[in-house]
Amino acid sequence: MTQTTKNLRQIFNETVKHQKKHDALIIPVTTINLLAYRNDLDIHFPEIHTNKKDMIDLSLAPYKISKIEGVNLPFDMTLESESFGCEIDMRDESNMPEVQKTPFKKAIDVEIPDDFTNTKRMNILYDAICDIRSNYPDLPIVIGIVGPFTLLGQLLGIEQLLKYIKLDYFEVEEALSVVVEALIEFIQKLETLDIDAVVVCEPSASCDLLDPNIFNQLLKGELEYIADETTKTNTILHVCGNTTQIIEDMLTSHYDVISIENVVSLNYVNEMRDKTKSDTLVAGNISTKTLLLGSTSDVRDEVFYALDNGIDILASSCSVPPYTPEVNVAEMVKARDEYYQTQK
């Protein structure tokens, strides 16, 4: 079945709320900012991070050009740290913005500025969301926010933070709860804009960086609190890399959807879902490497495999690399349609 534009938002919400069984949608759970789109539209980094029209155009490109069934913005991960007072280097066409200087020396110094949700760039994001919502009332809008552990890592330096956990665990715990309060404030502002989901992105909480036991002790409760406080929109938790050791925690952190990479076995996720009696949906897990380097038939195989193994929402494993060929992104949609056609 080819899903019509008209009902994509409804299908997304009915799926996430378990109200109705639909064919799996292809949602940009993480961003798809192909260089091919940027060149086509003659819009470029870093202007896109500060220009509302460019931000809107790039966020709509996967939908308009490749038929991906939703929009995801913003395109960088420094809005929150900038609001905390960090200096941001906006970088260039090939590199994402990053924190250059932070006002915080110690975890105990971290506090929420009064205008946290009201900076210039946050207002550009809000305006962009409002424009998209009014022009595309039936398109799912998912907004990526930086997860609390990753954000605290930006505020203190990630290496510093990992050392800190060993030296002064309770101070880190305290700082993390400050960051969480700020993020909830941000989410509550986003919820007033009639969005369809927030994606809490935690690249720094990947098992390659953070001990899974620390994830459980330090972070899980805070992630749960964010999900519990997000009452007006759907919640998605995305942790990068091999998250096998924390899948059980991810499935029981009260998110509507978890987003996983292809290194995690879907069979294992399904087993854990049964074991924990979790009704959390699973999004993923088309390899970004296959999208970047594979052929359309490789992409098709992965889509079929994911659907055969019960994926609820099809998405790339993580942000789609900029040099990925557009045909491979479009292939996810074509393969999904073909999969369901052959089933009927």
Ligand SMILES: [Zn+2]
């Ligand atoms: Zn990721």
